[in-house]
Amino acid sequence: MPTPTAGARRRSDAERNIARIVSAAREALTANPEATIDDIAKAAGVGRMTLYGHFRNRAELVEAALTEALRVGEETLSAVDLTGDARDALARLLESSWRLVAESKALLAAAEGTLPAGRIRELHAAPAQRVEDLIRRGQADGVFRDDLPMNWLVGVVHYVVHGAAEELRAGRLRSKDVARTIVATAQSIVAVPTGR
Amino acid sequence: MPTPTAGARRRSDAERNIARIVSAAREALTANPEATIDDIAKAAGVGRMTLYGHFRNRAELVEAALTEALRVGEETLSAVDLTGDARDALARLLESSWRLVAESKALLAAAEGTLPAGRIRELHAAPAQRVEDLIRRGQADGVFRDDLPMNWLVGVVHYVVHGAAEELRAGRLRSKDVARTIVATAQSIVAVPTGR
DNA sequence: GTTAAGTCGTACATCCGAGTACGAGTTTCA
DNA sequence: TGAAACTCGTACTCGGATGTACGACTTAAC
Numbered sequence: 001m002p003t004p005t006a007g008a009r010r011r012s013d014a015e016r017n018i019a020r021i022v023s024a025a026r027e028a029l030t031a032n033p034e035a036t037i038d039d040i041a042k043a044a045g046v047g048r049m050t051l052y053g054h055f056r057n058r059a060e061l062v063e064a065a066l067t068e069a070l071r072v073g074e075e076t077l078s079a080v081d082l083t084g085d086a087r088d089a090l091a092r093l094l095e096s097s098w099r100l101v102a103e104s105k106a107l108l109a110a111a112e113g114t115l116p117a118g119r120i121r122e123l124h125a126a127p128a129q130r131v132e133d134l135i136r137r138g139q140a141d142g143v144f145r146d147d148l149p150m151n152w153l154v155g156v157v158h159y160v161v162h163g164a165a166e167e168l169r170a171g172r173l174r175s176k177d178v179a180r181t182i183v184a185t186a187q188s189i190v191a192v193p194t195g196r
Numbered sequence: 197m198p199t200p201t202a203g204a205r206r207r208s209d210a211e212r213n214i215a216r217i218v219s220a221a222r223e224a225l226t227a228n229p230e231a232t233i234d235d236i237a238k239a240a241g242v243g244r245m246t247l248y249g250h251f252r253n254r255a256e257l258v259e260a261a262l263t264e265a266l267r268v269g270e271e272t273l274s275a276v277d278l279t280g281d282a283r284d285a286l287a288r289l290l291e292s293s294w295r296l297v298a299e300s301k302a303l304l305a306a307a308e309g310t311l312p313a314g315r316i317r318e319l320h321a322a323p324a325q326r327v328e329d330l331i332r333r334g335q336a337d338g339v340f341r342d343d344l345p346m347n348w349l350v351g352v353v354h355y356v357v358h359g360a361a362e363e364l365r366a367g368r369l370r371s372k373d374v375a376r377t378i379v380a381t382a383q384s385i386v387a388v389p390t391g392r
Numbered sequence: 393g394t395t396a397a398g399t400c401g402t403a404c405a406t407c408c409g410a411g412t413a414c415g416a417g418t419t420t421c422a
Numbered sequence: 423t424g425a426a427a428c429t430c431g432t433a434c435t436c437g438g439a440t441g442t443a444c445g446a447c448t449t450a451a452c
Contacts, residue, residue, distance in 0.1 A: 010427085010428095011419080011420055011421075011426090011427055011428065012419095012420070012421090013419065013420065013427090013428070013429085014420095014427075014428060014429090017428085017429085036408090036409065036410090037409080037410070037411090038409080038410095041430095046429080046430085047429065047430035047431070048430080048431090049429070049430045049431075050428080050429050050430060052410095052411075052412085053428070053429075053430090056411090057410080057411070058409095058410070058411095147380070148377055148380060148381070149368075149369060149373065149377070151363065151368045151369065152360075152363060152368075152369055152377055152381075155359060155362075155363050155368065156356065156359055156381060158359075159355050159356065159358070159359035159362075160352065160355065162355070163351060163352055163354075163355035164348075166351075166355075167347065167348060167351050172345075172347045172348075172351065173345060173347065173348055177345065181344055181345070181348055184343070184344060184389070185344070185348075185352060185385055187389075188384050188385050188387065188389055189381055189384050189385060191384065191390070193380070193383075193384055194387070194390050206397085206398090207396090207397055207398060207449080207450055207451075208450065208451090209397090209398070209399085209449070209450065210397075210398060210399090210450095213398085213399085232438090232439065232440090233439080233440070233441090234439080234440095242399080242400085243399065243400035243401070244400080244401090245399070245400045245401075246398075246399050246400060248440095248441070248442085249398070249399075249400090252441090253440080253441070254439095254440075254441095393452105394451105394452095395450105395451090395452095396449105396450095396451090396452105397448105397449085397450080397451095398447105398448085398449075398450085399446105399447080399448070399449090400445105400446095400447085400448100401444105401445095401446095401447100402443105402444090402445095403442100403443085403444085404441105404442080404443080404444100405440105405441090405442075405443100406439100406440080406441085406442100407438105407439085407440080407441105408437105408438090408439090408440105409436105409437095409438095410435105410436085410437090411434105411435085411436085412433105412434080412435075412436100413432105413433085413434075413435100414431105414432090414433090414434100415430105415431095415432100416429105416430095416431095417428105417429080417430090417431100418427105418428080418429070418430100419426105419427085419428070419429085420425105420426090420427075420428085421424105421425095421426090421427095422423105422424100422425095422426105
């Protein structure tokens, strides 16, 4: 955020513009991680100089956009019921979050260039943890495999989601099939493998 | 290639330098899709001007590197025995090609920016076709699922390979586990799903 | 050993985006 | 309504990459 100083009383229009800018940054960077500062300012309906009035540099802006996206994501995720059969819980989690995860991809790519690597992992440790916990529970219940590294199982679910989003974007997967495809694929991956 | 003209008699040192440049481009762009022309020239042990003597611009160089990579890949792939049980064939295919596929990722990313999209798909239609044929055969034999779009099955195998390579790069997957992890994951994905 | 081909440094023209400086105009807020 | 906060255009500087021009040097090829 622009002014980390505590008692930051801002004028209402400034507040509104900041919100617009962050939102525009999130959208623009999601569509194209290399979006220009100028692109973002235009998308926010604001002059470039106004933007610089609130964010010292690109890094600050990217961080704000990423933080915002993760906050929204966290809200959505925390509303998902993860009790009951772990396989069903995974389906519910994916159905309600695949869009968010997919959108965060480009944003992450934008952050990759400007933010320190540690800061990035730090920011999205929470959502990853949620998936890990669920998988761990599924393993304890005997419905998920444990012959592959946990890191991998968590990671591959992400890759599947990103992949599906990419296929959708490229027109090789129909919009209505995405959720079903992701769920079926992820479930197959984490399920206890059948011995042929 | 630099001179598409037919009777291009080149001096031997030029020939050697071109080979070095293409090879260096392949390596440099694999490590970093945004590698500079200058980086590549240096890596090839050649002056920037020499490079420009053989490749008019970045696009031409990227295309040469990509073509070269695909040619090598095609060679390796065509040596794999794809007969017998489709599940085993898939394992063999992945074991001998995952490195190549992973390396091609960054190269593809580099091409994405400079080459027309059509040219790219055209260049790597052949390898994708090989995977598709194998999956189709597995389906005919009843060992692979057919409840998901073919495009997706082909695509997701790529995403798994790229993902594993990324995890390896990030130090979250050990080198010796990569092949096994990829094979196990891919087999789980394409296998006929068990009805719980 | 001559000659054409190829090498490659220096220097330059361009383009593009980030970030800075200035300053006049506009809006909020008390 | 007056002052501070904010907006935002113009016009820079700066750095980095691409591609071009020139020209002297070196090397392969016959």
